[in-house]
Amino acid sequence: MKKQLILVLSLCLLPLFIFAQSANKLGTISGILLSETSEPIPYATVSVFDVEEQFVAGAISDEKGFFEVAALPLATCMIEIKSLGYKTKKAGMDLNKKNRKVDIGQVTMELDQQQLDAVEITGEQSSYNLRLDKKVFQVGKDILSQGGNAIDVLEQVPLVSVDPNGTVMLRGSSQVQILINGKRSGLTMNNALEQIGSENIERVEVLTNPSASFDASGSAGIINIILKKKRKEGLNGQISVVAGIPANHIVMPGFNYRKGKLNLFGNYRWRYSDYNGNYSMKQETYNDGVTTFLNQVEDEDRHDDGRSGYYGGDYYFSDKSSVTLAYYRSKTKDTDVTQLDYRIWDNDTSDFNISRIGNSVENRAYNQLESNFTHHFDDKGQKLNLDFQYDFWNSTKDWELDTEGDVKAVNTGKALRTTNKAGSKDYVLKGDWIKPLTKDSKVEMGVKLENRIVTNDYLAEIEQDEQWITYNDIDNELDYSEKIGAAYIQYQNRFKKWEYQLGLRSEYTLIDIADVEEAYSDQKKYINLFPSVHLSYPMNDQNSLQLSYSRRINRPSLWSLYPFNEIKDFNFQQIGNPSLNPSFTNSYELSLLHASEKISINPSVFWKQTNDPTQDYLERTADGMFLTKPVNLDTRNEVGASVSINYSPVRMLRLSAEMNALRFQERGEFETQNMDIDGTNWGFRLISSMRLPLNLKWQAMFAYQGPEQSAQINYLDVYTLNSGLSTTFLDDNLMVSLRGFNILNSRVQRADAESPTFKAEQEGARYGARYSLGIVYKINQTPKDRIREAKRGNR
Numbered sequence: 001m002k003k004q005l006i007l008v009l010s011l012c013l014l015p016l017f018i019f020a021q022s023a024n025k026l027g028t029i030s031g032i033l034l035s036e037t038s039e040p041i042p043y044a045t046v047s048v049f050d051v052e053e054q055f056v057a058g059a060i061s062d063e064k065g066f067f068e069v070a071a072l073p074l075a076t077c078m079i080e081i082k083s084l085g086y087k088t089k090k091a092g093m094d095l096n097k098k099n100r101k102v103d104i105g106q107v108t109m110e111l112d113q114q115q116l117d118a119v120e121i122t123g124e125q126s127s128y129n130l131r132l133d134k135k136v137f138q139v140g141k142d143i144l145s146q147g148g149n150a151i152d153v154l155e156q157v158p159l160v161s162v163d164p165n166g167t168v169m170l171r172g173s174s175q176v177q178i179l180i181n182g183k184r185s186g187l188t189m190n191n192a193l194e195q196i197g198s199e200n201i202e203r204v205e206v207l208t209n210p211s212a213s214f215d216a217s218g219s220a221g222i223i224n225i226i227l228k229k230k231r232k233e234g235l236n237g238q239i240s241v242v243a244g245i246p247a248n249h250i251v252m253p254g255f256n257y258r259k260g261k262l263n264l265f266g267n268y269r270w271r272y273s274d275y276n277g278n279y280s281m282k283q284e285t286y287n288d289g290v291t292t293f294l295n296q297v298e299d300e301d302r303h304d305d306g307r308s309g310y311y312g313g314d315y316y317f318s319d320k321s322s323v324t325l326a327y328y329r330s331k332t333k334d335t336d337v338t339q340l341d342y343r344i345w346d347n348d349t350s351d352f353n354i355s356r357i358g359n360s361v362e363n364r365a366y367n368q369l370e371s372n373f374t375h376h377f378d379d380k381g382q383k384l385n386l387d388f389q390y391d392f393w394n395s396t397k398d399w400e401l402d403t404e405g406d407v408k409a410v411n412t413g414k415a416l417r418t419t420n421k422a423g424s425k426d427y428v429l430k431g432d433w434i435k436p437l438t439k440d441s442k443v444e445m446g447v448k449l450e451n452r453i454v455t456n457d458y459l460a461e462i463e464q465d466e467q468w469i470t471y472n473d474i475d476n477e478l479d480y481s482e483k484i485g486a487a488y489i490q491y492q493n494r495f496k497k498w499e500y501q502l503g504l505r506s507e508y509t510l511i512d513i514a515d516v517e518e519a520y521s522d523q524k525k526y527i528n529l530f531p532s533v534h535l536s537y538p539m540n541d542q543n544s545l546q547l548s549y550s551r552r553i554n555r556p557s558l559w560s561l562y563p564f565n566e567i568k569d570f571n572f573q574q575i576g577n578p579s580l581n582p583s584f585t586n587s588y589e590l591s592l593l594h595a596s597e598k599i600s601i602n603p604s605v606f607w608k609q610t611n612d613p614t615q616d617y618l619e620r621t622a623d624g625m626f627l628t629k630p631v632n633l634d635t636r637n638e639v640g641a642s643v644s645i646n647y648s649p650v651r652m653l654r655l656s657a658e659m660n661a662l663r664f665q666e667r668g669e670f671e672t673q674n675m676d677i678d679g680t681n682w683g684f685r686l687i688s689s690m691r692l693p694l695n696l697k698w699q700a701m702f703a704y705q706g707p708e709q710s711a712q713i714n715y716l717d718v719y720t721l722n723s724g725l726s727t728t729f730l731d732d733n734l735m736v737s738l739r740g741f742n743i744l745n746s747r748v749q750r751a752d753a754e755s756p757t758f759k760a761e762q763e764g765a766r767y768g769a770r771y772s773l774g775i776v777y778k779i780n781q782t783p784k785d786r787i788r789e790a791k792r793g794n795r
Contacts, residue, residue, distance in 0.1 A: 027095035028439055029079060030068040031104040033061050035086075040065030041109055044083035047541050048093075051076055055541035057497070070439040071494045074100065083109055134224075135159070135206040135602075139198070143689075143699040143724035143737050146240070146774050150196040150225060155722075157204050158602075158644040158658050160223060161683065161705060164718060164749040164766060168193070170208070170220040171606075171642065171660050172681040172708070175554045175583075175614075177218030180225050183389050183428055184215070184450070185368060197252050197269050199240055199776075200310060202228040208606065209532065209548040209589050212488040212503025213432065213444060216530040219554040219585035219610060227310065228265075234258065236780040244772035247274040255779075266311035275302040279764035281572070285624065286757055292346045292624075296571060298764075299339050306332040312370075320376040328368040336360040340569060342405075354405035358568055362397035381436035387428070394423035399568065415463035416471060418567055426452040441493035447486065454480040454558055460567055474567070477516040480558050484509050490532070501534040507553070513561055513578065522578055528553060546591040554614070556580040560630050572626045581632050583612040600646045606662075608638040617670050618712045620758055633668025633675055640681075656687040666711065679709035697726050716750040733778045741770045 029048065033041040044061040048069050056077060061067040069079075074095045081089040086109040093102055137157045139145070145152045154160050154168055161169050170176040178193070179185070205224040207214060214222055237255035242248065254267030277300035285292045312326025338358040345351035373386040401416040432446035460474035490503030506529050514521035532550040539545060562576035591604040613636035616628050640662025647655045661682035668675045683705040690698045700723040708715045721744050726737035750763040 026070070027072045027074050027100040027102070028068060028070045029072065029093060029095075029102045029104065030066070032106045033065040033067065033081065033083065034106050034108050036108060036110065041083050041086070044081060044086075044109075047080045047082075048072060049078045049080065049541070051078075053078070055538065058538070058541070068439070071496065079104075081107065081109070086111060134210075135208075137204040137206065139201050139203055143697060143726045144701060144722050144739060144741075145198040146724075146726070146735070146737050146739075146776060148198045150193040150198065150201060153198050153201050153204065154193070154223070155703070156687065156701065157206060157223075159206055159208065159642060159660065160204075161685075161703065163705070164747045164764070166194075166766065168223065170206070170223060171640065172662065172683065172705070173220035175219040177215060177222045178225070179215070179222060181227055181370070182214075182224055183370075183387065183430070184426070185391060196225070196227075197240075197250075197267070197308075199238070199252060199254060200227050200267060202226045208604075209534070209550040209587050210552075211501060211534060211550070212490045212505040212530065212532045213446060215448075215486070216505055216507050216528070216551070216553045217555055219552045219583060219587075219608070219613075221552075221587075234780060236778075238776055238778045240774065240776045242772050242774045244273075244770060246276060246767075246770065247272060248770060248772055249273070261316040263314040263316075265313065266309065268309045269307070271304065271306035271308075273304045273306070275304070275767045276300070277302065277764070277766045278768075279762075281760060281762045283626075283758060283760040285620070290346055292344065292350075294571065295343045296569075297341045298569075301337045303335045304332060305334075306330065320378075322374050324370075324372040324374075326370050328366075328370075330364075330366040332362075332364045334360075334362040334364070336362075338568070342571070352406040354403060356401055356403045356570075358399055358401045360397060360399045362395060364393065364395040366393040367391070379436065381434065381442060383434045385430075385432040387430040389426075389428040389430075391426040391428075392424065394421075396421050401568065416460065416567065417463075417468070418458070418460045420459075421457040422455065424452065424454045426450070438493075441491070443489065443491050445487075445489040447488075448484070449486075450482075450484045452482040454482075456480070456558075456562065471567070475517070478562060479512075479514050479516065480561075481512045482509070482558075483511075497537055499536040501532075503532040505530040505532070509555065509582075511555075513558075520578060524581075526582070528584070542594055542596050544593050546589075546593070548589050548591075550587050552585040552587060554583045554585070556582065556614070556630070560614070570625065573628075575627060575629045577629045577631060580614065580630055581612050583610055583614060583632070585610040598648050601643065602645075603641070603643040605641045606638070607640075608636075610636040610638075613666065613668075615666065615668075615675060615710055616713065617673070617675075618753055619671075626758075626760070631670045631675075633666055633670070635668070636664060636666045638662050638664045652691040654689045656689075657684070659684040673711075675711040677709060677711040680706070681708045682706040695727050699724050699726075712755070713751050713753045716752075718747065718749060720744070720747045735774075735776045737774045737776075739772050739774065741772075742767070743769055745769045 033044050035041055040063065042061055042063045042065060044065075044067070045058065046061065046067045046069055047058040048056045050056055057069050057072055059067045059069045072095055074097060076092065076094050079091050079093055089107065089109065091104070095102065135158065139153055145156065151162055151166065151168075155162050159171055161172065163169060167174050168176060168178060177184075203226045205226065207222040207224065208220075210222045235255065235257045237253065239254075240250070240252040242250040249272040250269065252267060252269045255265070257264045277298075279298040279300070281294070281296040283294045285294075308328070308330035310326065310328045312324060314322055314324045316322045336359070338360075340356045340358070342354040343351075344354070369390045371388045375384045377383070397420045399418040403414050403416070428448070428450045430446065430448045432444065434442055434444045436442045455478070457477040458474065460471040461468040462471040484507060486505060486507040488503060488505035490501055492499070492501040494500075506527065508527040509525060511524040513523075530551045530553070533548065535547040537545045560576050560580055561578050567573070586609045587606065588608075589604055589606040591602065594601045612632045612634070614630045615633055617631040618626065618628050620626055640660065642660040643658070645657045649655075659682070661680070663680050664678070666675065666677045683703070685701065685703040687701045688699065692698055700721070702719070702721050704719040705717060707717045720742050722739070722741045723743060724737055724739035726735055728735045745768045747767075748763055748765045750761075752761045753759070
């Protein structure tokens with residue numbers, strides 16, 4: 001580790017020396033872009049070419065229309081300015097020793113009517129672009145996400161997939177850290193992303209090798225969901241209504257009000273949903289020459305009532321300082337009626353049936369308070385950000401289980417009930433400071449303190465002689481606390497065409513977990529360094545190359561450590577492992593982005609080395625029950641590739657394709673069980689969007705995830721098809737859409753496992769085909785706003 005630290009620090013200092021030697025040989029071009037009504041034009045593309053029309057460097061105009069292209073050779077060049085909805089401008093420039101810094105002043109851009117006619121089409125599509133340390137998916141008006149939730153949006157983001165159980169994965173791995181506005185959230189840690197409406201999401205940032213400014217958690221990387229906060233003058237908003245079959249009814253009004261120094265925003269979401277899940281298992285067990293067979297079928301009817309709201313405001317003390325306060329609240333009530341039917345027999349004479357009916361009610365309340373203070377200093381580019389966030393949530397879940405049949409054969413009672421009470425408080429204080437050193441270089445540093453406290457109380461009772469008594473001594477109250485202190489520094493600069501960023505992050509972790517009854521207690525503490533390196537090279541105006549490295553950590557979650565289990569199925573249960581250790585990953589990646597007028601291609605290759613990876617371990621207990629729990633192995637190595645393609649052969653059609661593939665090697669053992677495995681993981685996704693006659697728009701998505709192996713369990717392939725059709729009325733202020741999800745009813749997770757003592761096959765589907773009709777009405781939004789939104793969607 002010391003050698004790695006010395007190497008990183010040396011790399012940080014070397015560019016300072018090189019830049020100092022070369023800075024006096026470079027020039028800059030700057031200016032301000034304005035519309036014909038003198039409004040700033042943000043997110044315009046400014047490119048500089050040499051006399052042979054070869055791309056030299058480029059920049060993007062900021063919110064005030066200002067741009068600056070630096071690190072230019074002292075020579076004659078040509079500047080080109082492009083912005084959606086405006087005519088392209090070109091001009092010749094001469095940079096020399098006496099004219100190093102050229103300020104072209106205010107540039108007025110003329111409207112292009114042909115582009116204005118295409119703005120609506122462009123704004124409907126989600127855009128995807130590559131930045132120095134992240135890939136950014138700007139959420140557009142995709143038909144398949146209108147009226148949906150965060151899961152619907154993530155299913156369209158390149159490199160991201162969602163399995164049939166709702167687990168979000170990055171390049172096929174669930175070891176991903178999901179953030180909301182750059183911070184951890186109880187919504188992401190409790191698999192509650194379905195409570196975030198798609199209309200709330202502005203963009204999704206995918207960081208396969210995050211820089212040092214981000215948390216080090218997540219060996220696969222980070223998915224950062226950025227929520228919307230519009231700042232248009234006056235009052236505007238929209239109302240979204242969705243009706244679904246099976247029931248999935250949503251009403252979501254939202255507003256934004258901006259006047260002077262004050263900006264207010266808010267939305268409310270009401271949801272009424274039904275889900276029908278179907279699961280089955282077939283198994284054989286071998287004991288002393290007797291083979292026992294079990295067939296299990298489970299039907300699950302779930303109903304969710306949800307209410308959520310996101311409200312807040314910005315106040316601008318001046319054009320340099322602002323404060324933001326926001327509050328998010330979500331409250332849900334989930335009811336579940338489950339029936340499990342078992343048939344058990346052997347190759348002798350035994351044959352009996354058991355039926356278990358379960359009823360559960362879960363009430364959850366989640367709250368999040370967040371605040372931000374931002375100050376821009378007089379020194380251009382110097383900025384201070386201070387953030388504070390407080391999450392607190394609680395949930396109560398009660399199960400009542402009634403079993404009929406030969407219950408003695410499986411050692412369970414006729415009447416069983418469980419109660420689970422959980423709560424959490426999470427405090428986060430974060431500060432970031434950015435300081436430009438020269439025109440091209442800057443240093444960024446920050447600190448973060450987080451304290452998370454979780455309580456979990458679980459009680460299982462069985463009825464005997466008309467009295468309820470504790471079942472198998474399961475009466476556990478667990479206290480969990482997690483403290484994380486972090487600090488980072490990173491340096492960014494440019495050398496000729498190369499742009500680079502070097503960072504180092506340190507994190508200290510202290511975890512305490514204990515049972516109130518003193519049945520179990522443990523403490524884990526560790527401090528680690530996490531370096532990151534990012535290099536970017538623009539080969540020309542259409543192609544850029546990126547190389548990156550980062551070290552990551554995957555900390556076990558509370559539910560992975562929790563040694564007690566929830567009882568619903570007497571045949572199969574999942575438990576945690578309190579001895580689980582964090583895993584550490586070294587990640588390397590090389591990416592290329594080609595972007596032209598009709599096509600963009602983003603291929604990548606990557607290599608990951610992980611120590612102490614986690615894998616599920618399946619075992620059969622002495623009384624015949626199957627248990628799974630996470631365990632640490634020795635090593636995991638991955639080599640893979642991915643490619644994303646967007647192609648628009650004509651203005652009315654856009655095609656997107658993505659493919660991911662990797663080969664992995666895991667080594668290790670657990671309790672004398674050899675867990676070595678060499679395997680593959682691959683999948684692809686196709687999305688087609690088309691504008692049809694009669695103002696109709698159509699979109700379809702097909703996703704396929706190939707089979708994957710572990711040392712004990714084989715997961716079979718999964719595929720799904722979604723499609724939608726929409727149209728607009730009232731000058732595009734009213735949109736009506738019809739959508740279908742899982743149309744082929746193929747979103748089924750299937751797995752099998754085999755050992756010398758058993759063989760099992762399992763499959764499950766959380767829901768079948770779903771259809772919905774959605775209506776979105778915009779308030780106080782004009783055709784001019786379409787230009788602004790389209791530019792935001794393609795920045």
